Amino acid sequence: MEYEISTGHNALERMLIDGSAEPMDLPLSLLEDITNCFSDDQQIGSGGFAVVYKGMVGNEIVAVKRLSRNMHESKFHKEAECLMKAKHKNIVRFLGYCSDTQGKIMDYEGKMVMADIRNWLLCFEYVPMHLMDLNGGSILR
Numbered sequence: 001m002e003y004e005i006s007t008g009h010n011a012l013e014r015m016l017i018d019g020s021a022e023p024m025d026l027p028l029s030l031l032e033d034i035t036n037c038f039s040d041d042q043q044i045g046s047g048g049f050a051v052v053y054k055g056m057v058g059n060e061i062v063a064v065k066r067l068s069r070n071m072h073e074s075k076f077h078k079e080a081e082c083l084m085k086a087k088h089k090n091i092v093r094f095l096g097y098c099s100d101t102q103g104k105i106m107d108y109e110g111k112m113v114m115a116d117i118r119n120w121l122l123c124f125e126y127v128p129m130h131l132m133d134l135n136g137g138s139i140l141r
């Protein structure tokens, strides 16, 4: 786990330096680590289907969008696939994604069952508040 986190840190740091690097798959452990386990004080906003957290990668900040577990898996797939292709100077840079399923034993109607806990996350470059287009909700660089 430690190795996974430090390798992920290095890869994200390299990516932030190299503006032409392609978005990549990111381990959940790394995204948990840089957002302090998605703590409330790291929260920077929320939208219709997601809560967005600030993540620290070295001295750099990234935005980690945690999508609602209620959304359909295919919506997450479509969003990630579109973001992989979307490269434009006026579109916030997409750094990577995480699709992770954890098995957790839970009480369901009085029975202990193994439930699949889905984690869908998207990671972007951080855009300071004053550069946001607040009217459309979209983000400009």
Ligand SMILES: Nc1ncnc2c1ncn2[C@@H]1O[C@H](COP(=O)(O)OP(=O)(O)OP(=O)(O)O)[C@@H](O)[C@H]1O
Pocket (backbone or CB within 6 Å): 044, 045, 046, 047, 048, 049, 050, 051, 052, 063, 065, 092, 124, 125, 126, 127, 128, 137, 138, 139
């Ligand atoms: N890359 C980013 N850098 C900084 N803050 C961000 C970034 N992405 C999102 N945010 C913050 O999180 C909030 C919610 O982002 P999100 O993209 O989910 O909202 P939205 O555009 O309203 O989405 P939706 O249309 O899905 O409801 C934004 O309004 C903004 O404050």
